[in-house]
Amino acid sequence: MGSALLCQLCLRLAALRKNLANQIPPRVLLPALCSSYTTMLGALMSILKEHIAHMEREQLTVHQSELTSFFLTALDYRARHCQDDLEKASETEGHVIDCLLSMVMKLSEGSFRPPFKLFDWSKSDSSERLLTFYRLTDRIAERLKGLFVLFAGNLVKAFSDLLRQNHSSSTDQPLLDREDKRCLLLDYVLDCLHKIFLYDTHRFLSKERADALMLPLVEQLENTLGGAEVYQQRVLKHLVPCLGQFSVALNDDSLWKTLNYQILLKTRHTDSRVRYSALVMLMELASKLKENYMVLLPETIPFLAELMEDECEEVEQQVHKVVQEMENILGEPLQSYF
Numbered sequence: 001m002g003s004a005l006l007c008q009l010c011l012r013l014a015a016l017r018k019n020l021a022n023q024i025p026p027r028v029l030l031p032a033l034c035s036s037y038t039t040m041l042g043a044l045m046s047i048l049k050e051h052i053a054h055m056e057r058e059q060l061t062v063h064q065s066e067l068t069s070f071f072l073t074a075l076d077y078r079a080r081h082c083q084d085d086l087e088k089a090s091e092t093e094g095h096v097i098d099c100l101l102s103m104v105m106k107l108s109e110g111s112f113r114p115p116f117k118l119f120d121w122s123k124s125d126s127s128e129r130l131l132t133f134y135r136l137t138d139r140i141a142e143r144l145k146g147l148f149v150l151f152a153g154n155l156v157k158a159f160s161d162l163l164r165q166n167h168s169s170s171t172d173q174p175l176l177d178r179e180d181k182r183c184l185l186l187d188y189v190l191d192c193l194h195k196i197f198l199y200d201t202h203r204f205l206s207k208e209r210a211d212a213l214m215l216p217l218v219e220q221l222e223n224t225l226g227g228a229e230v231y232q233q234r235v236l237k238h239l240v241p242c243l244g245q246f247s248v249a250l251n252d253d254s255l256w257k258t259l260n261y262q263i264l265l266k267t268r269h270t271d272s273r274v275r276y277s278a279l280v281m282l283m284e285l286a287s288k289l290k291e292n293y294m295v296l297l298p299e300t301i302p303f304l305a306e307l308m309e310d311e312c313e314e315v316e317q318q319v320h321k322v323v324q325e326m327e328n329i330l331g332e333p334l335q336s337y338f
Contacts, residue, residue, distance in 0.1 A: 055106070077096060079126035119133065121133070131184060145195075186220075186223075187238050215262065222274045232277075263281050264303045275312070291330065297330075297337060308320070
């Protein structure tokens with residue numbers, strides 16, 4: 001009896017599948033299938049995440065290669081199925097990344113390197129993979145903290161290149177087909193770098209790495225990609241925290257002087273938004289370096305003095321705020337310097 005019922009069920013399901021395929025118009029069926037695929041992928045990742053949580057490390061090691069291949073396919077969701085909808089891509093991709101992180105967190109340090117194969121994956125086939133890879137990298141850096149820093153040296157050149165290429169002044173062929181995607185990629189890169197600098201306890205920033213990253217980061221102060229509002233949000237939420245922590249990780253008087261001077265030069269930019277951003281950045285630099293910023297005051301004061309007569313009222317107000325904040329940080333009045 002059970003066998004007969006099962007047979008009937010299979011026949012009805014087959015008939016239903018045929019009706020769905022043949023009777024429903026494409027304008028109805030295709031969006032429904034895409035929506036279902038997204039929901040099913042999220043549910044699948046939830047199941048796998050819980051399964052990985054219950055796996056012993058030895059079991060995980062045995063199945064690591066198989067799982068890595070599976071995640072390579074799942075991480076291609078944005079590139080293969082959702083290039084035009086950033087919100088949907090972000091939601092579904094988030095489920096995949098959360099699941100992959102559950103595996104990464106259980107790997108031993110010796111087994112951790114395979115996920116970096118994704119770096120080569122990100123540079124092949126679709127440029128959409130760049131968004132997926134650097135979002136994932138940012139999340140891994142957040143979870144692994146100092147351990148991630150040990151492996152991050154191989155990414156320095158890529159970070160530097162992406163900062164240069166995704167700039168409003170760049171003449172290179174855009175890596176991504178839309179400006180909002182390029183802005184999103186910048187956010188991921190800046191956030192990931194911020195975490196590397198934040199969790200650096202092993203002097204990650206050698207002089208060579210510092211030189212590779214300093215100018216591309218400072219140049220972001222004048223990167224107006226995305227328009228005024230997006231630029232302002234990128235500077236305040238992503239660039240300023242990143243460059244501020246970069247200064248802490250430098251831990252070198254001569255490099256501080258170079259960094260400070262490069263930021264000061266941006267206070268003479270023709271765009272008032274850039275001059276304003278440079279002032280915000282100087283305030284963050286002083287906040288991070290504290291008493292160490294004293295040695296940088298002599299070269300900073302002339303630039304601040306110029307801005308006290310700036311044609312833009314907002315910039316003029318900001319420079320007074322910066323001076324006041326520096327006085328609070330350094331614990332002494334600065335009027336005698338002017």
